[in-house]
Amino acid sequence: MSETLERLKIIHNGEKEQRTFSDAEMERRLSTLRKIMADDGVDVALLTSYHNVKYYSDFLYTAFGRNYAYVVTADDAFTVSANIDGGMPWRRTYGDNVVYTDWQRDNFFHVIKETLRSRGVRVRRVGVEDDTLPVQLRQKFQDTFDDATLVDISQAAMRQRMIKSPEEIEVIKHGARIGDLGGEAVKAAIAEGVTEYEVALAGTEAMVHEIARTFPASEIRDTWVWFQSGVNTDGAHNWPTTRKLRQGDILSLNCFPMTSGYYTALERTMFLGEPDARSLQLWNINVDVHRRGLDLIRPGISCGEIAHTLNEIYIEHGLLANRTFGYGHSFGVLSHYYGREAGLELREDIETVLEPGMVVSMEPMIMVPEGEPGAGGYREHDILVVTENGAENITKFPFGPEHNIVRG
Structure with a gap:
């Protein structure tokens, strides 16, 4: 086969949609999350629940058996969505979006790691949501960032949303x-x-x-x-x-x-x-x-x-x-x-x-x-x-x- 199928795509299709909340409101949410991360020494938060992805990015995904995430660092944020959704996640996301394809196993994890690497993020402590994170998905995150420590930030994020x-x-x-x-x-x-x-x-x-x-x-x-x-x-x-x-x-x-x-x-x-x-x-x-x-x-x-x-x-x-x-x-x-x-x-x-x-x-x-x-x-x-x-x-x-x- 002469053509290599992509694992990661950027699909900025159309224009950004009008969001539910103002830029100031979305920045307020992210700044509070980043304080939670800083207090725990977390370099990157991997948010995977419907409610936290929606709360911090304004994008509400439809899983249909696939994984989704909102990845937040000290100065960056992007959603990770499946190729089947096209450009809609980017249009609805506050921030950037990257897309993973189905062509190879575990592309979801590959795309997260590759995007963080390309943006110069050193990953030592990873914030995850233990209250909603399946054991197998948590292990995949640990395998992806094998030298990092996974830290539960779900309870602090819940208190912010309250x-x-x-x-x-x-x-x-x-x-x-x-x-x-x-x-x-x-x-x-x-x-x-x-x-x-x-x-x-x-x-x-x-x-x-x-x-x-x-x-x-x-x-x-x-x-x-x-x-x-x-x-x-x-x-x-x-x-x-x-x-x-x-x-x-x-x-x-x-x-x-x-x-x-x-x-x-x-x-x-x-x-x-x-x-x-x-x-x-x-x-x-x-x-x-x-x-x-x-x-x-x-x-x-x-x-x-x-x-x-x-x-x-x-x-x-x-x-x-x-x-x-x-x-x-x-x-x-x-x-x-x-x-x-x-x-x-x-x-x-x-x-x-x-x-x-x-x-x-x-x-x-x-x-x-x-x-x-x-x-x-x-x-x-x-x-x-x-x-x-x-x-x-x-x-x-x-x-x-x-x-x-x-x-x-």
């Missing part, structure tokens, strides 16, 4: 507003005999159109709705099915607009027709927990303190064992298949203290099994931005029996 900038908060506020619009579309589609998935489609379509209108330069991707009824409400993450709605059903409305990798959510308990007495009682108890939780969100309180306080209400009603998860979590670069700022979960075992700039949900849920009075899952969900003196609730869709019983 405090949102004003630009991030603006995106999140739009997301909450769009989630409310999706909720209205879902509510309007609810009727006896309609399937769960048809109701979900109505909410998804409404949100996608509004995302495109509000963020015309963004990719349109990943927005979805989980709409559940009857027994399907028992899990918070149950996908819609072909089940048809019936009079008396408990319903769960869950709208998730995704704007450039930033997840927001609206979740509400609803009923099709009048709930029975026990269902109404359980619903109101969960609403009481939700209201108390909204009052607790403020700077200076710990995640664990919030959880323990709300537990007391469930204990009073003998429902603590019916809880299904923590009382809330952080928002930002997050989806149903990537991201999680685990240090900012509203759970008993998390000691993080809330600070201005954090964005968290309040979302209590209880589940009563089939065969028991009031069977089903009860869940409310609002998003709050922690401020200097309290918190701003950016979810406006109403909750509770006085608003969310669908009659007719």
Whole structure:
């Protein structure tokens, strides 16, 4: 064979796209990461998770079985993407991009090492994300830089992401507003005999159109709705099915607009027709927990303190064992298949203290099994931005029996 196939390509095809955030915002993120690196003596950070590649580069990859990275040094940064994506990663990346081909095994690692070598970077300590890095991929990095020490920087990067900038908060506020619009579309589609998935489609379509209108330069991707009824409400993450709605059903409305990798959510308990007495009682108890939780969100309180306080209400009603998860979590670069700022979960075992700039949900849920009075899952969900003196609730869709019983 006379022609040698390339291992590394540069594909600067088209023009750079308008990014989600300003240059100043992206430089703020990178400068903080570089301080983390400097404090640990790290020469190069190899970021491989969806959330950190997106957070620091503004490029959200689609793996499809291939590896991707954002490589950051003291004065340089570039994404590493697969040839199948063409020039799109470069157009979406803050910084440079290099491309690896499929023609030889381990080209991904070869391209990272070769690019760093060509740019004069001496690699002695490498920052990696041990919270999401598969063992085999970590070993490949170690084999590639056999004289270097691999250092976990995932927890420090997570702590950086937990405090949102004003630009991030603006995106999140739009997301909450769009989630409310999706909720209205879902509510309007609810009727006896309609399937769960048809109701979900109505909410998804409404949100996608509004995302495109509000963020015309963004990719349109990943927005979805989980709409559940009857027994399907028992899990918070149950996908819609072909089940048809019936009079008396408990319903769960869950709208998730995704704007450039930033997840927001609206979740509400609803009923099709009048709930029975026990269902109404359980619903109101969960609403009481939700209201108390909204009052607790403020700077200076710990995640664990919030959880323990709300537990007391469930204990009073003998429902603590019916809880299904923590009382809330952080928002930002997050989806149903990537991201999680685990240090900012509203759970008993998390000691993080809330600070201005954090964005968290309040979302209590209880589940009563089939065969028991009031069977089903009860869940409310609002998003709050922690401020200097309290918190701003950016979810406006109403909750509770006085608003969310669908009659007719």
